[in-house]
Amino acid sequence: MIEFKNVEKKYPNGTAALQNVNLKIGQGEFVAVIGLSGAGKSTLIRCINRMHDITSGQLMVDNVDVTGLKGKQIRNFRRRIGMIFQSFNLVTRTTVIKNVLVSFVPDLPFWRKVTGIFTKEHKLKALEALDKVGILDKAFVRVDQLSGGQQQRVALARTLAQNPDIILADEPIASLDPVTSKQVMDDFKKINKDMNISVIMNIHHVEVALEYADRIIGIRKGEVVFDGESDKVTKHILNDIYGGQVEELKSSMEEKSAHV
Amino acid sequence: MSTIEKQLLASPRNRSYVLIVTAIVLLLFLWSLSVVSFKDVNQSGLKIAQNIMNGIIHPDLDLLLNVSKQSVLYLLVQTLAIAFLGTVVGAILSVPFAFLAASNIVPKPVSWLTRLLLIVIRTIPALVYGLMFIRVSGPGPFAGVLTVGLTSIGMLSKLYVDAIEELDTKVLESMTSIGCTTFEKIRFGIVPQLMSIFMSVTIYRFDMNMREASILGLVGAGGIGAPLIFAMNGYKWNQVGSLLIGLVVLILIIELISNKIRAKLIKG
Amino acid sequence: MYDKIFPPKQVVLPSGKVVLEKRSRTPLILLLMVIAIVWSVNMTGFDIKLLFRRIDQFFVIIGDMIPPKWSYFSSLWRALVATLQMSLVGSMIGALLSVPFAVMASANIIRNQVVVTVFKVILSLLRTLPTLVTALIATFVFGLGPTAGVVAILLFTISYVGKLLYEQIENVDMGPFEAMESIGMTRIQAFRYAVLPQVLPGFLSTSLFCFEGNVRYAAILGYVGAGGIGLLINENLGWRDYSNLGMIILALVVTVYLIEWVSEHFRKKLI
Numbered sequence: 001m002i003e004f005k006n007v008e009k010k011y012p013n014g015t016a017a018l019q020n021v022n023l024k025i026g027q028g029e030f031v032a033v034i035g036l037s038g039a040g041k042s043t044l045i046r047c048i049n050r051m052h053d054i055t056s057g058q059l060m061v062d063n064v065d066v067t068g069l070k071g072k073q074i075r076n077f078r079r080r081i082g083m084i085f086q087s088f089n090l091v092t093r094t095t096v097i098k099n100v101l102v103s104f105v106p107d108l109p110f111w112r113k114v115t116g117i118f119t120k121e122h123k124l125k126a127l128e129a130l131d132k133v134g135i136l137d138k139a140f141v142r143v144d145q146l147s148g149g150q151q152q153r154v155a156l157a158r159t160l161a162q163n164p165d166i167i168l169a170d171e172p173i174a175s176l177d178p179v180t181s182k183q184v185m186d187d188f189k190k191i192n193k194d195m196n197i198s199v200i201m202n203i204h205h206v207e208v209a210l211e212y213a214d215r216i217i218g219i220r221k222g223e224v225v226f227d228g229e230s231d232k233v234t235k236h237i238l239n240d241i242y243g244g245q246v247e248e249l250k251s252s253m254e255e256k257s258a259h260v
Numbered sequence: 261m262s263t264i265e266k267q268l269l270a271s272p273r274n275r276s277y278v279l280i281v282t283a284i285v286l287l288l289f290l291w292s293l294s295v296v297s298f299k300d301v302n303q304s305g306l307k308i309a310q311n312i313m314n315g316i317i318h319p320d321l322d323l324l325l326n327v328s329k330q331s332v333l334y335l336l337v338q339t340l341a342i343a344f345l346g347t348v349v350g351a352i353l354s355v356p357f358a359f360l361a362a363s364n365i366v367p368k369p370v371s372w373l374t375r376l377l378l379i380v381i382r383t384i385p386a387l388v389y390g391l392m393f394i395r396v397s398g399p400g401p402f403a404g405v406l407t408v409g410l411t412s413i414g415m416l417s418k419l420y421v422d423a424i425e426e427l428d429t430k431v432l433e434s435m436t437s438i439g440c441t442t443f444e445k446i447r448f449g450i451v452p453q454l455m456s457i458f459m460s461v462t463i464y465r466f467d468m469n470m471r472e473a474s475i476l477g478l479v480g481a482g483g484i485g486a487p488l489i490f491a492m493n494g495y496k497w498n499q500v501g502s503l504l505i506g507l508v509v510l511i512l513i514i515e516l517i518s519n520k521i522r523a524k525l526i527k528g
Numbered sequence: 529m530y531d532k533i534f535p536p537k538q539v540v541l542p543s544g545k546v547v548l549e550k551r552s553r554t555p556l557i558l559l560l561m562v563i564a565i566v567w568s569v570n571m572t573g574f575d576i577k578l579l580f581r582r583i584d585q586f587f588v589i590i591g592d593m594i595p596p597k598w599s600y601f602s603s604l605w606r607a608l609v610a611t612l613q614m615s616l617v618g619s620m621i622g623a624l625l626s627v628p629f630a631v632m633a634s635a636n637i638i639r640n641q642v643v644v645t646v647f648k649v650i651l652s653l654l655r656t657l658p659t660l661v662t663a664l665i666a667t668f669v670f671g672l673g674p675t676a677g678v679v680a681i682l683l684f685t686i687s688y689v690g691k692l693l694y695e696q697i698e699n700v701d702m703g704p705f706e707a708m709e710s711i712g713m714t715r716i717q718a719f720r721y722a723v724l725p726q727v728l729p730g731f732l733s734t735s736l737f738c739f740e741g742n743v744r745y746a747a748i749l750g751y752v753g754a755g756g757i758g759l760l761i762n763e764n765l766g767w768r769d770y771s772n773l774g775m776i777i778l779a780l781v782v783t784v785y786l787i788e789w790v791s792e793h794f795r796k797k798l799i
Binding site: 285289348380382387391397474475478482508511515 | 564565567568569571572573574575578579582583585586588589590610612613614616617620652653656657658660661664665668669670671673674675678744747748751752755758761765773777780781784785788794
Binding site: 123124127128131136137139140 | 539541542543545547549550
C-alpha cells in the first residue's frame with residue numbers, strides 16, 4: 001500500500017510542484033494520474049520510488065517511510081518497484097534479452113557483473129517475462145530493429161523480470177500510435193489483473209485513462225483536485241482538472257479517435 | 261514590379277559571397293602554382309617511369325614467394341603485426357583521452373585542454389615519433405608499434421569523443437529506477453552503447469595503420485618500408501614491383517574484411 | 529557459417545515453449561584477439577618492461593624541443609608556405625580530376641559494367657599506395673622538389689575524393705535524372721542538372737577535408753625529397769637540433785589548427 005501524508009515538494013527555485021497531497025493506493029489498484037503538462041503528474045509518480053525527494057510530509061510504501069531511506073536502502077527499495085518511461089529507455093545497440101537481464105544486475109556477484117555472464121536461471125526468467133508480453137520470438141534481436149510498441153514491451157518485460165509489487169509508468173504511450181498504444185495498455189491491464197501488481201500511470205490521453213484505469217487522480221497545479229473511480233468522472237470534473245481547457249482537450253480527443 | 265520579378269531579384273542573395281570566396285581560392289591556387297615546375301623532367305625521368313612500370317609488371321617472383329626472413333611474405337606479416345599491435349596500443353590509450361575530451365563528462369577547460377593536446381599529437385608527423393621511439397627501444401618493429409600506437413590516438417580519440425557525446429543517458433534513468441549502482445550503470449548502460457562504435461572505429465583505424473606501418477621502415481622502425489626504399493634507391497624495379505604488389509594485395513584484403521565487419525557491427 | 533559449426537542452443541521455458549539461442553561469438557573473438565596479440569608481441573619484439581625503463585628517453589627529446597628556437601622561424605616560413613602551396617595545388621587539381629574518375633566508377637551513370645569495375649579498381653589501387661611511396665617514385669620521374677610532392681598529393685586526392693564521390697553519386701535520387709532524360713536532355717546534360725546539384729556540397733566538403741589531411745601529409749613528403757617543410761624536419765632530426773624541430777612542430781601545429789578551423793567553418797556552411 002502506498003500512502004501520501006501531506007506530501008509537499010518544492011523545487012530549489014521556490015515553485016511548488018506538489019502540495020498537500022493525501023492519497024492511499026491499495027495493492028493491485030490500477031490508477032491513472034491525469035492533468036495538464038506541468039501540473040505535477042510526473043513528480044508525483046517519481047516521488048514514490050525516490051527518483052525525486054519530497055520536501056515535507058510523509059510517504060509510506062508498505063509501512064516503510066520512503067523519505068528515511070539512504071543509499072543502499074533506496075536501491076533495495078527500488079528493486080520492488082518497476083518503472084516504465086515515455087521514451088522506453090533501452091540500450092538500443094544490444095539484444096532484447098540483454099536489456100531484460102539488466103533487471104537482475106544488482107543481485108549478481110561481482111565477477112558476473114564485470115563479465116556480463118548471466119545464469120541460466122536468470123535467462124529463463126527473462127525469457128518468461130518476454131513471453132508474458134508476447135515478444136518471445138524477438139529475444140535475440142537487437143532492440144534498434146524493433147518498432148516503438150515492441151520496444152515499450154521490452155521495457156515492460158524488463159520491469160516484470162524484477163518481479164515488482166508496483167509498476168510506475170510515466171507517459172508510457174505518449175510516443176506510440178493509437179493501435180500500438182492499445183496493445184501496450186492491454187498488456188498493462190493483463191499484468192495488473194493476473195499478477196495483482198499495482199499500476200500507477202500518468203497519462204495524457206484522458207479517454208484511454210478512463211477506459212483502462214479503475215481509479216483516476218486529477219492533479220492541478222500540484223494539488224489533487226479529484227480522486228475517485230473512473231466511471232464517476234464527469235465532464236464537469238474534467239473541466240475542473242484541466243482548468244477550463246477541456247473544450248480544447250475534447251476536440252483533440254475527437255481528432256484522435258477519428259484517426260483510430 | 262510583379263511578384264515574379266521580385267523573386268528573380270531575391271534569388272541570388274549569396275552569389276557575391278560565393279564569387280568572392282571562389283576568387284580568393286583561385287588567386288591562392290594561381291599563386292601556389294609557382295611551386296610546380298617541369299624543367300627537371302627529362303628523358304631519364306620518362307625512362308625511369310617506364311622502368312618502374314616494367315618492374316611492376318615483371319616482379320621478382322622469387323622474392324615474392326619464398327619464406328625466408330627477407331621475403332616479401334615475412335615483411336608483410338611483420339608490417340601486419342606492427343599495425344595490429346599498434347592499433348591495440350592506440351585504442352587502449354585513446355579511451356582515457358576520449359573521456360577527458362568529452363564535454364558532457366568533464367568540465368569545459370579540461371576537455372578543451374585535452375582537445376588541444378590531441379591536435380598537437382595528431383599534427384606531429386609519424387616519422388618524427390618513429391625517430392623518437394628509436395631512442396627508446398632501438399631500431400626495429402617495436403619502435404614501429406609504439407609509433408603507430410601514438411599516431412592512432414589523435415583520430416581514435418576524436419571519433420570516440422563523438423560517440424561519447426552522443427550517449428543516450430535516458431537508459432541510465434531507468435537503471436536508477438531498477439536500483440543499480442553507478443558501476444552497474446556504466447557496465448550495463450554505457451559500455452554496451454559504446455562497444456560496437458568503438459570497435460568499428462578501431463577497425464577502420466587498423467585499416468589506415470597498415471599504410472602507416474608500411475612507411476615507418478623509412479626511419480628504421482621495422483616493416484616493409486625499409487626494403488622498399490632500399491630497392492627504389494637501388495633502382496631494383498622488379499624487387500620494388502614484388503614488394504608493392506604484396507603490399508597492395510594485403511591492404512586490399514584487409515580493407516575488404518574490415519568493411520564487412522564494420523557493416524555488421526553497425527547494422528547488428 | 530558460424531551457426532552451422534556451433535548449432536544454436538535450445539532453451540526450454542517452464543511453459544514448454546522453445547527458443548533458439550544463437551551461440552555467442554564473443555568467446556571466439558576474444559580467443560582470436562588473444563592469439564593475435566601474443567603473436568604480434570613475439571613478431572615485433574614488444575617489451576613492456578623495456579618501454580617503462582626507457583620511456584624517459586622519449587620525454588628527453590620533447591624536453592629538448594621546449595623552448596623552441598623562435599629565431600628559426602625566419603628560415604622555416606618559406607618551407608612552410610611551400611608546403612601549403614603544394615597541398616593546395618595537389619588537392620585542387622586532384623579534386624577536379626577525381627570527378628571524371630568518380631563518374632566513370634558510378635554504376636548508376638555508366639551502363640557498362642566493365643568500365644565501372646575498372647575505374648573502381650583503379651581508385652582502390654591508388655588508395656592503397658602510401659603517399660610517401662608515391663612521392664618517392666615521383667621524385668625519380670619529376671626530379672627532387674615540390675613538383676613530386678604535388679603529384680603524390682594529387683594522386684592520393686583523386687583516390688580519396690573519387691571514392692567518396694562515387695559512393696555519393698550512386699546514392700543520389702535518380703528521379704530527377706530520369707525526368708531530365710525524358711524531356712530530351714543528353715545523359716551529360718542530365719548529370720549536370722540532376723546529379724551535380726545533389727552531390728556538389730558533399731564533394732566540396734570532402735575535398736576540403738582531404739585538403740586538411742593533405743597539409744599534414746605534405747609536411748613529411750620532404751623526407752624523401754619531395755619538397756616542403758619535411759626536408760627541414762629531416763635535417764634537424766639528423767643534426768639532433770631539437771629546439772629547431774620544436775619550432776617547426778609549433779609552426780605546423782598552429783598552421784594545421786588554423787586550416788582546420790577555416791575548413792570546418794566552410795564545411796559547416798556546406799552541410
